[in-house]
Each structure stands twice: as structure tokens, then as C-alpha cells.
Amino acid sequence: MKAIVFDEVGGPDVLRLGEVPKPDVRPGMVLIKVHAIGVNFADTRFRQGTYVAKPKLPDTPGMEASGVVEAVGDGVTGFAPGMRVAAFTVKGYAEYCQAPASMVIPLPDFVGFVDGAAFPIQVLTAYHLLHTADTTGPGKTVLVHSAAGGVGIVAVQLAKVAGARVFGTVGDDAKRALVQQHGADAVINYTTQKFADEVLRLTDGRGVDLILDAVGKPTFEEGLRCLANLGHLILYGRAGGPTDPLNIATLSAKSQKVSGFMVPTVTRNFPEKTRESSERCFALMREGRLKLHIGKTFALAEAADAHRFLEGRQSTGKLVLLP
Ligand SMILES: NC(=O)c1ccc[n+]([C@@H]2O[C@H](COP(=O)([O-])OP(=O)(O)OC[C@H]3O[C@@H](n4cnc5c(N)ncnc54)[C@H](OP(=O)(O)O)[C@@H]3O)[C@@H](O)[C@H]2O)c1
CATH class of the missing domain: 3.90.180.10 (Medium-chain alcohol dehydrogenases, catalytic domain)
Structure with missing residues (x-):
């Protein structure tokens, strides 16, 4: 073959x-x-x-x-x-x-x-970031990096379906409209704007509750700067390079949480979660709420x-x- x-x-x-x-x-x-x-x-x-x-x-x-x-x-x-x-x-x-x-x-x-x-990979990664690694929902604000990308554009839609306020970052102005069309409340070009400043402005200084970060080095530390009290940053990739080592003590002042995520942890070990999440996401696709x-x-x-x-x-x- x-x-x-x-x-x-x-x-x-x-x-x-x-x-x-x-x-x-x-x-x-x-x-x-x-x-x-x-x-x-x-x-x-x-x-x-x-x-x-x-x-x-x-x-x-x-x-x-x-x-x-x-x-x-x-x-x-x-x-x-x-x-x-x-x-x-x-x-x-x-x-x-x-x-x-x-x-x-x-x-x-x-x-x-x-x-x-x-x-399988983009939809279930986005779903389990939002609903297994975290529990996002109404009243929460989510920042999705590389929001026009494969996982990102699904995460934007699923976070909106969950009832969250959603911000996306993109590396190019040409991608802005696409992310907006898929429901983002604001889109930030993180190569021309300081995204943490913009997030703090959009949230009146409060910051976001959840950050989905698969960029790594260029976004991680700035992400912590605009992460709210009790906020959660999930690092699930490193397209822009590995992050510098993190001193966990620096998370204490705002009781922030940083975690890692790999979708095979769910799909290999929890087949019932794979089945349930697939059915849920197919239902959203049938209803036209996930494209x-x-x-x-x-x-x-x-x-x-x-x-x-x-x-x-x-x-x-x-x-x-x-x-
Ligand atoms: N942990 C898991 O289980 C899991 C599962 C799937 C994917 N991932 C990770 O999620 C990320 C997205 O995966 P994907 O397949 O959906 O890809 P993708 O987002 O469609 O493409 C990668 C995007 O990353 C951004 N990026 C930032 N810095 C980059 C750099 N130095 N070089 C290239 N791209 C860069 C670019 O968007 P902008 O320029 O607009 O930012 C690019 O379009 C990857 O890091 C991947 O490894 C993790």
C-alpha cells in the first residue's frame, strides 16, 4: 500500500x-x-x-x-x-x-x-481541557491561545457552548475574523499586542479563570500575569518552545494552578469518557453549535x-x- x-x-x-x-x-x-x-x-x-x-x-x-x-x-x-x-x-x-x-x-x-x-484529536483535546482537566462554565472567562488553530478553534466554540466568556489569541491579523466568527468575545494578535495587558483591560484588572496554552515559552509567563485569583493555566503543548522552569512558590500569591494535559491520558485510560465526550460533541455538531x-x-x-x-x-x- x-x-x-x-x-x-x-x-x-x-x-x-x-x-x-x-x-x-x-x-x-x-x-x-x-x-x-x-x-x-x-x-x-x-x-x-x-x-x-x-x-x-x-x-x-x-x-x-x-x-x-x-x-x-x-x-x-x-x-x-x-x-x-x-x-x-x-x-x-x-x-x-x-x-x-x-x-x-x-x-x-x-x-x-x-x-x-x-x-478525534482536536475535538476531544479541546473538550477534555475544558471539561475534564478543568470545569469551565457560566461566569468563567477563558483565554485560548492559537485560537484559529486546530484545537484552538474547537476550544473557542466549546467554551462558548459551556457558557464562558472567551478570548482568543492569534499570531496574524488575517486569522482574527475567523475566530470571531466562531464565537470569541475578543481576539488579540499576540505578536503585535501585549496579550496580558489586553486581557487585564478586558476584565477590569481581574484576569481570566482558565488559560489553554499550547504555545509555551512566548506565552506562559505573561499568561500567569493575567490569570485571575484561583485561576488555572493548562499547558498542553509547546509550539513556540519549552517554558522556563517554574518556581511554584510564585503561584501562591493569587492561589493559581498550573497543570499539564495530554489527551491520550483520557483516551487510553478512560474509554467511557471517550465515548461520552464523542457523543456529546457529535450532538453539538448535529445541532450546528460546533463546526x-x-x-x-x-x-x-x-x-x-x-x-x-x-x-x-x-x-x-x-x-x-x-x-
Ligand atoms: N496535549 C495534547 O493532548 C495535545 C493534543 C493536540 C494538540 N496539542 C498541541 O496543541 C497545539 C496545537 O495543535 P494543532 O495540531 O491544533 O496545531 P495548530 O494550532 O493548528 O497549529 C499550530 C499553531 O501554533 C501557533 N504557533 C505558535 N508558535 C508557533 C511556532 N513557533 N511555530 C509554529 N506554530 C506556532 C500557530 O498559530 P498562531 O501563530 O496563530 O498562534 C500555529 O498555527 C500544538 O502545540 C500541539 O502540540 C496537544
């Missing part, structure tokens, strides 16, 4: 379209004929060899995909060939991929394969271009590859 392969870690140019054996379905696993593949920022880190999971060269990137069940392994119940699904997977930039049954999500009829491929913004699609063979686009901070919403 065709797959994107890299033989060495490095820039986008290391990605090439190659031929690899179609996987045999293993016990407990579901084999999927892939129709669409979600591109994640973490894929670019995996390709560089700087992600938590290291490539075993030659390797294939890809953490989520949608498609049709081709076969199920021994012991799998609830899935059968022909079912439309999305999944958390590995080596997803390919014509077929495998996933443990607990990491496979049946797709409702109204969700197409492209939205299906955009669903998945697909910024651009690329052919599978153009995976390197998709990575350049994402790393160049040009993308909005989700990038999807089509095999």
Missing part, C-alpha cells in the same frame, strides 16, 4: 510517498481502509524526532484517520467490516491503518470522512507541503490529507 515514509528525522523534505506492506489485523485491533487523515502539529515534532514518541526509522507519521472498517482482529466486539469510523492510530499517513478497538469511534451518518479525520473548520486539504503525496504550511503558522483549523 502507499504511505508517507521518512528514513531520517528532519524538515518536511524527509517525507516521501513510498510502498509499505499493508498491516495484518492483530488481536484486539481494527483495520481501517483510510479515507481521510488528520494532520496534527505533533506530526511535525514526530518527523523531527522531538515528540515524546520517537520514530523507529523508517517510519510513517499519523495519529488520526477516518475510513471504513476492513477487518477486525480476534476479540473485537462492536465493530464489523463496512462500518464508518474515525480512530486514534499510529502510522496513519497511509492507505490502511490499525487501531485498538477502544480507540475507534463510530462515525454518525451526518459526519463525512474529512470532518471525521478532524475529530469543524477544515482549513485546507492536501493529497497524501503532498504531506510535506501540509507540514510546511502548518509549521509556517499559515494554517487555520484542521489540515487533512486525502489518500
Whole structure:
């Protein structure tokens, strides 16, 4: 089968379209004929060899995909060939991929394969940041960094659905309108404005209750400056580089909380939470209250271009590859 392969870690140019054996379905696993593949920022880190999971060269990137069940392994119940699904997977930039049954999500009829491929990581990360790692709701104010991005644009919408006041940051004025259209109460360009000053102005000096930060070094310390009393900053990525070490004592004056988050903690260990949150988010999509913004699609063979686009901070919403 065709797959994107890299033989060495490095820039986008290391990605090439190659031929690899179609996987045999293993016990407990579901084999999927892939129709669409979600591109994640973490894929670019995996390709560089700087992600938590290291490539075993030659390797294939890809953490989520949608498609049709081709076969199920021994012991799998609830899935059968022909079912439309999305999944958390590995080596997803390919014509077929495998996933443990607990990491496979049946797709409702109204969700197409492209939205299906955009669903597992960006939607469930945003949902569990807001409702598992924190409990946001009416009366709370949330700041979402990189709010036009894959996770960010979903987080803005889900925080609004929860009843929160929502501010978003973007790295480019061209992304402002998109974030506003998805419900943000204010959008700040954090490359031209001091976002903490703007947040303090918007909240009459109080600050925000929750900050979703996957940028890291450029935003973390300023975030603490505009975090309210008892506020919570969740650091769930580091697109802009790792943060400096934190002296926890500095959090005491305002009783602030800083935590980390990785969505696999939920999806691997709490399958019932994955099921419940997927159903809730599909219901919001059906009601038109959650829209998945697909910024651009690329052919599978153009995976390197998709990575350049994402790393160049040009993308909005989700990038999807089509095999
Ligand atoms: N912990 C988890 O479970 C989890 C799950 C999914 C994603 N994440 C993290 O969440 C973040 C967003 O992921 P995504 O896949 O949805 O990507 P994305 O937000 O669509 O794209 C990354 C965005 O990060 C911003 N950014 C800031 N500094 C950057 C830099 N130096 N280089 C490149 N981009 C930079 C850019 O937006 P602006 O310029 O507008 O800020 C860029 O568009 C990533 O850090 C990712 O690792 C974590």
C-alpha cells in the first residue's frame, strides 16, 4: 500500500510517498481502509524526532484517520467490516491503518470522512481541557491561545457552548475574523499586542479563570500575569518552545494552578469518557453549535507541503490529507 515514509528525522523534505506492506489485523485491533487523515502539529515534532514518541526509522507519521472498517482482529466486539469510523492510530499517513478497538469511534451518518479525520484529536483535546482537566462554565472567562488553530478553534466554540466568556489569541491579523466568527468575545494578535495587558483591560484588572496554552515559552509567563485569583493555566503543548522552569512558590500569591494535559491520558485510560465526550460533541455538531473548520486539504503525496504550511503558522483549523 502507499504511505508517507521518512528514513531520517528532519524538515518536511524527509517525507516521501513510498510502498509499505499493508498491516495484518492483530488481536484486539481494527483495520481501517483510510479515507481521510488528520494532520496534527505533533506530526511535525514526530518527523523531527522531538515528540515524546520517537520514530523507529523508517517510519510513517499519523495519529488520526477516518475510513471504513476492513477487518477486525480476534476479540473485537462492536465493530464489523463496512462500518464508518474515525480512530486514534499510529502510522496513519497511509492507505490502511490499525487501531485498538477502544480507540475507534463510530462515525454518525451526518459526519463525512474529512470532518471525521478532524475529530478525534482536536475535538476531544479541546473538550477534555475544558471539561475534564478543568470545569469551565457560566461566569468563567477563558483565554485560548492559537485560537484559529486546530484545537484552538474547537476550544473557542466549546467554551462558548459551556457558557464562558472567551478570548482568543492569534499570531496574524488575517486569522482574527475567523475566530470571531466562531464565537470569541475578543481576539488579540499576540505578536503585535501585549496579550496580558489586553486581557487585564478586558476584565477590569481581574484576569481570566482558565488559560489553554499550547504555545509555551512566548506565552506562559505573561499568561500567569493575567490569570485571575484561583485561576488555572493548562499547558498542553509547546509550539513556540519549552517554558522556563517554574518556581511554584510564585503561584501562591493569587492561589493559581498550573497543570499539564495530554489527551491520550483520557483516551487510553478512560474509554467511557471517550465515548461520552464523542457523543456529546457529535450532538453539538448535529445541532450546528460546533463546526469543524477544515482549513485546507492536501493529497497524501503532498504531506510535506501540509507540514510546511502548518509549521509556517499559515494554517487555520484542521489540515487533512486525502489518500
Ligand atoms: N496535549 C495534547 O493532548 C495535545 C493534543 C493536540 C494538540 N496539542 C498541541 O496543541 C497545539 C496545537 O495543535 P494543532 O495540531 O491544533 O496545531 P495548530 O494550532 O493548528 O497549529 C499550530 C499553531 O501554533 C501557533 N504557533 C505558535 N508558535 C508557533 C511556532 N513557533 N511555530 C509554529 N506554530 C506556532 C500557530 O498559530 P498562531 O501563530 O496563530 O498562534 C500555529 O498555527 C500544538 O502545540 C500541539 O502540540 C496537544
